[in-house]
Amino acid sequence: MADQGAKKPNAKGGGKKKEVKKETGLGLSKKKDENFGEWYSEVVVNSEMIEYYDISGCYILRPWTIAIWETMQAFFDAEIKKMKIKNCYFPLFVSPGVLEREKDHIEGFAPEVAWVTKSGKSDLEVPIAIRPTSETVMYPYFAKWIRGHRDLPLKLNQWCNVVRWEFSNATPFIRSREFLWQEGHTAFATKAEADVEVLEILELYRRIYEEYLAVPVVKGKKSENEKFAGGLYTTSVEAFIPNTGRGVQGATSHCLGQNFAKMFEINFENENREKGMVWQNSWAYSTRTIGVMVMVHGDDKGLVLPPKVAAIQAIVVPVPYKNTPMEEIYDACSKTVDTLTKAGIRAEADISDNQTPGWKYSHWEMKGVPLRIEIGPKDLEKNQVRVVRRDNSAKEDIPVSNLVEQVQDILVKIHENLFNVAKEKRDSSIKVAKTWEEFMEALNQKKMILAPWCDEQAIEEDVKKRTKGEIGAAKSLCTPFEQPELPEGTLCFASGKPAKKWTYWGRSY
Structure with missing residues (x-):
């Protein structure tokens, strides 16, 4: 631990002095309810969780943070080993040819992919990408290793870092250019097996948030617009930050269907010697979990740890x-x-x-x-x-x-x-809106909105356009698995068409 008498840098990493409590020389200059962004930046630095680095969007994770990560890692790693999932490690670098094989997938990540273009002073003949995620890194080798039904299921996980060159406002833990995570990648003979695992992993993510971080989350399914690029469907655990009125995608468990299997020719021969394509999943949670914990529990004295x-x-x-x-x-x-x-x-x-x-x-x-x-x-x-x-x-x-x-x-x-306390605050921030007027009123009050929806992509795009502003547009957060009753004749809040489901909406990080 650093010298306890050392002066702390200000929230932006500079040397400017802040107002502090005279009696101790410690304290925060910003209050959570008055200036949440600067309060958060102060807390993560002054509590010795992070230190700012000289590359924008990158942060040094100090021992106080890594101890939290290791506790969650120990829990999750033990649980996935019970599921016969094995740890491995794949390289950080991706060739452009492999990265671009799955069109929808790379389009979803293209703006955030960082590229290595030089070696010393020499230009590389072919640039090399740094992984934003590892589907395209791993799946050529799934195709090599899977030949028959005895090779299935193939269930791998790796603990690693990824790089996503974000251009939006960087926020420690929540949105950074490099972060730590685990990413699981599995292949099955049937969709039924894949569907089961998606929910098993999602339940582990719920347990991380609720049983370790004391943060309430909603389990649900992402809309077609918000699902993982190139996947079949995405499930998530969603948290909510009442102070900012923003949702946080806490962790995701995706069924990839056979999209990647088709692109990477991951085929197998079943017991009847019939050819088939595998069904795949991928799933991940990251150090974002720690940022959510800080935002939910922290107070004007600093960090509050479960x-x-x-x-x-x-x-x-x-x-x-x-x-x-x-x-x-x-x-x-x-x-x-x-x-x-x-x-x-x-x-x-x-x-x-x-x-x-x-x-x-x-x-x-x-x-x-x-x-x-x-x-x-x-x-x-x-x-x-x-x-x-x-x-x-x-x-x-x-x-x-x-x-x-x-x-x-x-x-x-x-x-x-x-x-x-966190659940009570979260629940008091949820508002049911059945009309556009009720929706906008709740959105302006920084609420997490539960609204009946017709489940049409075009309508979600329209909601984004109509709510776009300086602090961001509203979008669907998730459709909760626990659905309230939807009376016959209920109309979509945004289109006036017959509603098919209840969905959470709001602004998000």
Whole structure:
């Protein structure tokens, strides 16, 4: 960890000083409800999650961030291994001939593809693309490895980085030019097998958001306009940021159908020696998950971490009093850390002597540590510790004899509270709109809109055109799997034609 006394850069990475809390030298100059964008930029830097890099749209992910990523990775990797999915690694570079074989697919990514055109001072005879995703990298080899039904299913995953040369406003974690992700690529003999896996993976993504990041999401299907380029259909988990009124595509699980199999000639011979084409899926979640967590839970003190993903779940802080000898307090802090650590709780003590307890409180609040444990002379006398929750600032004195059980219980309650508060805010931001006038009113109020829709691509394009403005156009976010009742005769909010489904709409990142 960096020197705790070091000055933090401002939100844009420069050296300009910000207004800070006088009592600690720490704090945010922007409030979440007043200037969300600058608040977010401050939080991710001041909490030591990222550092700005000298190439626009690229960020250094610091240990505080990587610890969160590793926790999610450990969960997801174990779960996909239960599904007999194996990890592999394919190269970063793609030849233009391979990239351009699937027309619809490359058209979807073409503006964002970065190209290597030089080696030293020499121009390359043929430019090389850097992967924006790996379908076209991997599938020529699927065609080579799959010959008969015994080669199926082929189920691979890789943990890697991808590059998408975004020209829209870069936002750490949410929209960057390079990011970390996992990408799964699988091939099956039948569509039924592919359909099952799509939903199994989507459920894992829901669990990442809700069980680890305490962020509520909606599971659903993307529209034809919003599906993965070149795929058959796309499912997603969708989050929502009430402060900005924008949806976030949290993770996607695609059924690719036989589109890529046709282009790359991924054929197999079945048990009856009949030729067939495979059915394929691809699916991914990225470090965007971390940005969603920050946006949903963070407050005016900084980051707020759900306990399951926090690198430190409990920080122990000694509290001196007048001329009290500190040796006993330091010993009690060390014992507390040892006790919690042996019980599987990630705990550390901040026994640095160059900062006041107040400074330490603000520092660890900024970093979002779920629980602070304070130990002073009175606590020693009473054989207790004081615990302070990061999520709601609640304080409680608990006996040392019952330390582990109560800390474990409090950490569970913190997760539950974070999720419930986030869900309540999200749900209060959902508005049902049955007419265009109701839709526009809700959109201007930064709502996530549930509206009856005729499911026509041309109508969605029309909605985008009619809502286009300085802060972006509205589009469909997803059609939720859990559909409310659609009474007979219900009309589409945008076209007046008979509605076929309920769909979420709104602006998005």
